[in-house]
Amino acid sequence: MNDKKSHEVLVMSQLVQSIANVCGVKEVIDLGAGKGYLSSYLSMKYNLKVYGIDSSDTNTDGANRRNRKLKKFWKAYKEDAKGASKIQESAQNNDYLLPNYSCQEVITDREFPNPKSCFPKLEELSVSHGVESINVLSEWKSGQESLCSTSQSAESDKTSAFLNILPADAVEEKTLSESICKSLSEQEKEQRKIENIRMKEQRCSHVYLPLTCKITEETDLNDIIEDLEESIMVGLHTCGDLAPNTLRIFTARSEIKAVCSVGCCYHLLSEEFESPTEERTVTTWGFPMSMHLKETSWFFGRNARMSACLALERVAVGQGLATESLFYRAVLQVILKDCFGITQSGKRVGKIFSKSGNFTDYVRKSLKKLGHDDSKISDKNITAYYEKYKPRQNELEAFNMLKVLLAPCIEALILLDRLHxxxxxxxxxxxxxxxxxxxxxxxxxxSVVSMKKPKDTIY
Incomplete structure (x- = not known):
C-alpha cells in the first residue's frame, strides 16, 4: 500500500471497529473491496469476519493471493511480537532484580576483576543502608504475606457466598476420583487433534472472504453470502452509483445494522434529470437520492460532477493542477471539432498524457483510442494547433482554478443529498x-455514517 491508502485503511478501520462494538456485530461487508486492503486489515487487526465484494474478477483473484501471503506474514509477525514481548519482559525483570550498582572501571593493562565482585553481597547491601532499610524490607515482606492471606481469604469468602446463593442440587462436590484426570486412549487423542485442526481451519478460512459480484440496488445479499448475519456495510472510495446503492441496500436490509461509506468518482454518477428527453431504461439513479431534490428535478451535468472530483486542499498547499495535461486535452478537443466534426463523445481519452512524449504523440494516440483515422491530420497541423493556443494556456489555468474553488460546493451538495x-x-x-x-x-x-435503531424500539 502507498501512504495514501495506508492512511485511509488505518483511520477507517478504527471507525468501523468502533461502530461494530456499538452495534454488537462481528461481521462486515466491504463493497467495492478492490484488492482487499481494508477487508484484510479489519479481519486480521480486529478479528472481524469480512466479506469483500468487488465486480472485477481480477481484483478478487489478486485479493485472494494477497490474503494468503498476508496470513503467513501476519502469523510470523504475531510470533515475533510475542517473542519480543517476552524478551522485553524478561529483561525488565532482570533489571529489577539486579541492584543498581555499576562495576568499577576496567583498565586494559590490569587483570580483570571477578564479575561477581562488581556487585555487593546481599548482607553488605542490607547493612550499608542501615537499620531503616532492614525495617522497610521487613515491613514490606510482612505486608505482602498479610495481603496474600487477606486476598485468599476474601476470594474464598466470595466463592462461598456465591455458592450459598445457589440451590443445594445446583452444586456438585467433586470427589477425589473426579478430580484426577483420566488418561485418554490413543484413538481419543487422535480424534481430538483432528477436531482441533478442523475448527482452526474453519476459523482461519472465515476471516476474510473475497467475492465477485456487481452490486446494484436489486442485489440480494443472500445469493452472495449464504450465512448472512447481522453486519456492518462499508465502502472505501466506492465509485459512481455504488455509493448510493450501498445506502439503499443498508436501508432495505434488516441484517445491516450500520453503514460507513466513502464515495468517489462523482463523474460516474448517473443523474435522473440530466437528459429528460432521452429514452431511459434505468430505474435507479445515483443522483438525486432524496425526495427533496427529486421534487425540484435537480441535476448537475457531467462537467460539474467532474469539477467535484478536484482537490482544493492539495492545490492550496502547492500540489497544483496538472495544467499541461489539461491544456493538451483542451487543444485535442478543438482538433476533434475542426477536423472530425465531433463535439461530444461517450469515449474517454484516459491517462494517455503520461504515456506520450510530446503533443503530437499525444494527439495520435488519443485519436487511435477514440477510433479515428489519425492520417487525416499531419504532424505540421498538429504542431500549428499547439502553437496557436499555447499563449492562452494561462486562461485555461485560471478557468480550472475557478472550478477548483467551486468543487467543495458541488461535492457538499452530493453528500448532503445522501444524508438527507x-x-x-x-x-x-x-x-x-x-x-x-x-x-x-x-x-x-x-464518510456517510448511519446506524439503525434497535429492534425493540417503537418508531
Whole structure:
C-alpha cells in the first residue's frame, strides 16, 4: 500500500471497529473491496469476519493471493511480537532484580576483576543502608504475606457466598476420583487433534472472504453470502452509483445494522434529470437520492460532477493542477471539432498524457483510442494547433482554478443529498457526515455514517 491508502485503511478501520462494538456485530461487508486492503486489515487487526465484494474478477483473484501471503506474514509477525514481548519482559525483570550498582572501571593493562565482585553481597547491601532499610524490607515482606492471606481469604469468602446463593442440587462436590484426570486412549487423542485442526481451519478460512459480484440496488445479499448475519456495510472510495446503492441496500436490509461509506468518482454518477428527453431504461439513479431534490428535478451535468472530483486542499498547499495535461486535452478537443466534426463523445481519452512524449504523440494516440483515422491530420497541423493556443494556456489555468474553488460546493451538495435520504428514513437512530481523512492525503475524505435503531424500539 502507498501512504495514501495506508492512511485511509488505518483511520477507517478504527471507525468501523468502533461502530461494530456499538452495534454488537462481528461481521462486515466491504463493497467495492478492490484488492482487499481494508477487508484484510479489519479481519486480521480486529478479528472481524469480512466479506469483500468487488465486480472485477481480477481484483478478487489478486485479493485472494494477497490474503494468503498476508496470513503467513501476519502469523510470523504475531510470533515475533510475542517473542519480543517476552524478551522485553524478561529483561525488565532482570533489571529489577539486579541492584543498581555499576562495576568499577576496567583498565586494559590490569587483570580483570571477578564479575561477581562488581556487585555487593546481599548482607553488605542490607547493612550499608542501615537499620531503616532492614525495617522497610521487613515491613514490606510482612505486608505482602498479610495481603496474600487477606486476598485468599476474601476470594474464598466470595466463592462461598456465591455458592450459598445457589440451590443445594445446583452444586456438585467433586470427589477425589473426579478430580484426577483420566488418561485418554490413543484413538481419543487422535480424534481430538483432528477436531482441533478442523475448527482452526474453519476459523482461519472465515476471516476474510473475497467475492465477485456487481452490486446494484436489486442485489440480494443472500445469493452472495449464504450465512448472512447481522453486519456492518462499508465502502472505501466506492465509485459512481455504488455509493448510493450501498445506502439503499443498508436501508432495505434488516441484517445491516450500520453503514460507513466513502464515495468517489462523482463523474460516474448517473443523474435522473440530466437528459429528460432521452429514452431511459434505468430505474435507479445515483443522483438525486432524496425526495427533496427529486421534487425540484435537480441535476448537475457531467462537467460539474467532474469539477467535484478536484482537490482544493492539495492545490492550496502547492500540489497544483496538472495544467499541461489539461491544456493538451483542451487543444485535442478543438482538433476533434475542426477536423472530425465531433463535439461530444461517450469515449474517454484516459491517462494517455503520461504515456506520450510530446503533443503530437499525444494527439495520435488519443485519436487511435477514440477510433479515428489519425492520417487525416499531419504532424505540421498538429504542431500549428499547439502553437496557436499555447499563449492562452494561462486562461485555461485560471478557468480550472475557478472550478477548483467551486468543487467543495458541488461535492457538499452530493453528500448532503445522501444524508438527507437517510434522514427521510424512519428506522435509523443516527446519521451524519464524518470527516475521516486528511484532505491533502485523501481529497475524498468525508464518510456517510448511519446506524439503525434497535429492534425493540417503537418508531
Amino acid at each position: 435520504y437517510l434522514k427521510e428514513q424512519n428506522n435509523l437512530a443516527w446519521s451524519g457526515l464524518v470527516k475521516l481523512f486528511d484532505p491533502v492525503k485523501s481529497p475524498r475524505c468525508y
